[in-house]
């Protein structure tokens with residue numbers, strides 16, 4: 099429960115346990131000591147950060163509003179859906195994939211820009227998608243396509259998460275590169291899925307950002323409690339955390355279910371049992387956050403789960419190598435977009 103003190107205006111959070119212990123009694127404001135009734139008849143009213151005007155909606159109404167915002171997101175470009183179908187068909191060739199990409203000029207132009215970035219290291223300029231397909235192969239071309247389709251969505255500023263324009267994009271690139279690097283070493287067959295899941299893992303932040311910005315003081319008050327995380331604040335104050343909302347977005351975009359699961363569980367990797375893709379994306383996110391690339395307000399609050407460290411057999415030395423790979427990928431590709 100969030101309380102705004104009627105005397106000094108301080109916004110503070112009272113846990114359910116404190117309310118239970120307190121019964122229908124009084125809670126003192128931690129700043130000025132004013133007592134606030136917590137019983138059902140005289141419950142303090144939630145207010146906006148300015149202490150005036152209507153309180154932001156909460157509970158079921160808020161959850162419905164957030165899910166409606168997911169529905170209003172633009173669909174994934176048609177070219178991405180067609181490419182996914184081709185990749186699932188063993189009879190298709192990289193020429194088929196190139197022809198599909200060429201049907202969307204804006205996406206094709208972005209794919210070419212990335213293919214010509216210094217990261218891929220071609221000395222001669224790649225001039226067409228067909229040329230890129232021949233040089234890179236089908237899997238890398240698909241990786242570039244995912245990259246091109248998600249970039250414009252993830253580039254904006256997220257004020258609720260204190261992320262400047264480009265921060266979420268850089269963080270997502272770092273996680274994608276790091277996840278691919280871990281997968282190549284530990285589970286090579288998962289490298290493509292790890293890259294794609296890494297790119298999309300935090301897309302739920304696109305939806306939750308404005309709701310957090312509207313409730314800045316409530317988040318500040320919640321996080322002032324010891325041992326609270328930003329993820330818990332999302333869940334408590336909005337009804338969803340950003341990983342759950344990312345999974346809703348994945349359903350809307352018809353992202354394959356193994357990727358959706360890895361995205362949904364990226365902060366709670368052990369809840370779904372032992373799952374290599376989930377573990378890889380979780381570890382990559384934590385390593386990318388340690389590197390500080392594009393981290394926002396919640397950046398320093400997450401750590402690698404020890405079960406994941408053990409399961410993937412990740413050492414301190416590995417972390418350094420994967421981090422270096424992520425840094426190189428972000429530095430050498432981001433300026434080309």
Ligand SMILES: [Fe+2]
Nearest residue numbers: 299300364365
């Ligand atoms: Fe996240």
Ligand SMILES: [Fe+2]
Nearest residue numbers: 273299300383
């Ligand atoms: Fe993340």
